Amino acid sequence: xxxxxxxxxxxxxxxxxxxxxxxxxxxxxxxxxxxxxxxxxxxxxxxxxxxxxxxxxxxxxxxxxxxxxxxxxxxxxxxxxxxxxxxxxxxxxxxxxxxxxxxxxxxxxxxxxxxxxxxxxxxxxxxxxxxxxxxxxxxxxxxxxxxxxxxxxxxxxxxxxxxxxxxxxxxxxxxxxxxxxxxxxxxxxxxxxxxxxxxxxxxxxxxxxxxxxxxxxxxxxxxxxxxxxxxxxxxxxxxxxxxxxxxxxxxxxxxxxxxxxxxxxxxxxxxxxxxxxxxxxx
Numbered sequence: 240x241x242x243x244x245x246x247x248x249x250x251x252x253x254x255x256x257x258x259x260x261x262x263x264x265x266x267x268x269x270x271x272x273x274x275x276x277x278x279x280x281x282x283x284x285x286x287x288x289x290x291x292x293x294x295x296x297x298x299x300x301x302x303x304x305x306x307x308x309x310x311x312x313x314x315x316x317x318x319x320x321x322x323x324x325x326x327x328x329x330x331x332x333x334x335x336x337x338x339x340x341x342x343x344x345x346x347x348x349x350x351x352x353x354x355x356x357x358x359x360x361x362x363x364x365x366x367x368x369x370x371x372x373x374x375x376x377x378x379x380x381x382x383x384x385x386x387x388x389x390x391x392x393x394x395x396x397x398x399x400x401x402x403x404x405x406x407x408x409x410x411x412x413x414x415x416x417x418x419x420x421x422x423x424x425x426x427x428x429x430x431x432x433x434x435x436x437x438x439x440x441x442x443x444x445x446x447x448x449x450x451x452x453x454x455x456x457x458x459x460x461x462x463x464x465x466x467x468x469x470x471x472x473x474x475x476x477x478x479x480x481x482x483x484x485x486x487x488x489x490x491x492x493x494x495x496x497x498x499x500x501x502x503x504x505x506x507x508x509x510x511x512x513x514x515x516x517x518x519x520x521x
Contacts, residue, residue, distance in 0.1 A: 242376040245270075251310040252277030253319075257300065260372045264349075264363035265327040270300045271369060273377055274310050278317045285378030288521035289319035290385045290514070291407075293365070293392030293399075296424075297343045300324045306503035312511040316518035321373050323365065325392070327358040339424055340431055346419075347395030348443045350432040359432060362443075365395065366403055385409035385517040389506055390470075391416060391424070397445035397460070397480075404456035409520040411461035411513050413506050414468055417480040418446040424474050449483040459490040461516055463509045465499030 246257040255274045262269045278284050290313075292303050303309065303322045313320055326345030333354040335341035345361035374381050386407045388396035393415025400410035419425020420440055429440045441447040448454070464477045471477075477493045484491030499505040 242372050250274070251314045253310060253314055255304060255310070258372075258376075260368075262327075262364050262368045264360040264368050265358050267327040267329050267332060267358055269324055269327065269364065269368070271321060271323040271373070272300045272304045273319065273321045273373055274304070274313065275319045275377060275379075276314050276317045284317075286380035287317055287319045287378060288383035288385075288518070289321060289373075289379045290387060290517055291365070291369070291396075292320060292322040293347060293386070293388030293395040294322065294325050295388070295390030295392045296325070297338050298325050298392070299343070302503070306507065307510050308507040309510045309514060312514040316514065318514065318518055318521065319377070319379055321369070321379075323369050326361060327364075332358045335431075340428060344391065344428065346391055346428045346432060346443070347399060348429070348432050351439075352432060352434050355432050361395075362399065365399060366406060370406065381406075383408065383521040385411075385521055387411040387413075387513055387517065388415070389413040390475075390501065393417075393462075394419060394425075394443075394445065398443050398448060400457070401445060401448040401453040402442070409517045410457060411463075411516060413463050413509070413513075414465060414470070414475055414501055415445070415462060415477075415480075416475060417462075417477055418444050420444045420447060421476060421479060422474045446479050446483040449480075449487045449489055452487075454484075454487060454489040457489070458520070459492055460484065461513065462491070462493045463496060463505075463513070464493055465496050465501065465505045467498050468501045468505075470501055
């Protein structure tokens with residue numbers, strides 16, 4: 240699977256590359272960014288442990304790279320970071336004028352309904368095509384791989400990790416949609432992508448997955464949630480994840496941060512904690 244490098248930047252001693260490759264899952268070209276730490280300079284040591292970051296609604300492969308301030312923290316641990324786009328894009332790819340459906344809003348599921356099914360296969364893309372591409376093209380260690388994300392991407396990180404403990408050794412999230420079965424964003428997106436049968440949604444709901452016995456292999460799930468987040472009560476509901484974890488005896492740590500909202504200002508404030516936490520497990 241050939242990876243085309245579109246742009247290269249030096250930052251925090253490491254190297255950031257913006258890339259494009261053809262995805263068999265989505266049937267489209269897909270973009271991602273990959274940052275490798277300073278230790279990779281001049282063909283140095285590797286392969287490196289790495290984190291996959293999944294972004295939220297309306298985001299691309301660029302938001303995390305420019306706003307999160309993550310790379311200085313990752314450089315301390317020699318950890319690489321991969322950040323894919325949030326959906327397929329381009330001519331012939333279905334879309335919706337709303338911000339929370341269609342391009343930029345793939346929800347990390349494999350759509351079964353028209354007009355989304357031909358291209359919106361983001362679960363398969365993240366778990367197969369993306370990992371195969373970066374593992375082949377860069378000095379990354381697939382045995383030491385974690386995943387984290389924000390909002391819709393926090394939902395994606397949680398559900399993908401819970402279903403694939405063999406692929407990911409650690410998982411955390413910022414302001415995740417913990418239960419699409421129980422919020423308006425989830426109701427809209429999963430109805431569109433997966434159809435009206437709510438039983439089919441359980442595979443893409445972190446709380447339901449934990450209730451159904453997923454989660455073994457993870458010693459802890461870390462979540463940071465801002466208390467000034469305007470989506471907290473209606474869309475995010477972190478208490479549901481805590482309740483599911485308590486019932487299943489899975490450690491779920493939700494850190495509620497006073498005064499912080501849903502933005503990348505919040506993420507940038509605590510990204511170092513998450514990278515430290517993942518590095519200890521990778």
